[in-house]
Amino acid sequence: MTKASSKRATPPPGDAADFVQLLTPDGERVSHPDYSVDFNDDELRGLYRDLVTVRKLDAEATALQRQGELGIWASLLGQEAAQVGSGRALREQDMAFPTYREHGVLYCRGIDPIMPLGLFRGVDQGGWDPIANKFGIYTIVIGAQTLHATGYAMGIAKDGKVGTDEGEAVIAYFGDGATSQGDVNEAFIFASVYNSPIVFFCQNNQYAISEPLTRQTRVPLYQRASGFGFPGVRVDGNDVLATYAVTRAALDNARHGNGPTLVEAYTYRMGAHTTSDDPTRYRVAGEIEEWQAKDPISRVRKLLERENLADAAFFTEVDAQAKVEAVELRERVLALPDPDPSEMFKHVYPHGSPEVDEQAATFAAYHASFEGAQH
Known part of the structure; x- marks a missing residue:
């Protein structure tokens, strides 16, 4: 695989430091003094396949809702790298606590993608076994899962399941809006004072429904961690390589008994908050166009093309297979029986x-x- 260049990444506007990036929007690898990845060529192609497939399945779910087949849907459009990168960084023994948007993490955990659609179709309350799959049931109450995750992490620490390479770690997903909730701040306190093996993974997609980040905080979200006594790091959430590297490092730090970390994945929600939302009422087209240039899928494709790791036939095959999986998912959703x-x-x-x-x-x-x- 091609060695990373010595070019340094450029942090996002308004933040002068601590923006971890390993892959630019142009598909060029860049170095970081603290984080790196060592994927082989097949693994890089696999990440691209994950990103494309997750986006296609998500688009199919949105279409199903628009056609009246789902009650509501929370799209992950634009956040695929944050979810695939962090999802692939989890080790088999790690436990994840999602919100209601972590379809990409669910996919990476090997859970049948129809499971969340059964929930949003109203035929079940989430059909997967959270213990067997090491992935909790979707949480609709904003921020509540951070307390669940912290309690679970406190438990595995008391059970002596930390302190080695085989130790367990926990990851709790939430959005930027949830950081304004008391539950999240209480979880930070408990995790800190009990030195719990947990990673708080905030997908900062810039909006809590219609409320922009500027109305939620005066400082970058990752800096809040210092007030609770544990480290925080901001990563380019549209960079699947950097997201993987930062999340894996934070999880390994936790599993070795070194306590919590707050990861802020700086990303963007390209679509609506849910299918009940109209983002045109609070966002301008120019803002969306700016973030489209940072698309997480296109930058991995550019990387594969730049390093001659994939040809046109590969990209065509990935798109075709993702379409097949989406059609199969649609047919299975329509065939779901109504419960008694x-x-x-x-x-x-x-x-x-x-x-x-x-x-x-x-x-x-x-x-x-x-x-x-x-x-």
């Missing part, structure tokens, strides 16, 4: 409840009263 309404009572308590049993019986009687009625 009574199922909602079966998973409230693990051993049942007289009160819930009474509610279930009342509901069943009400539901049965419509049998045979004319519609």
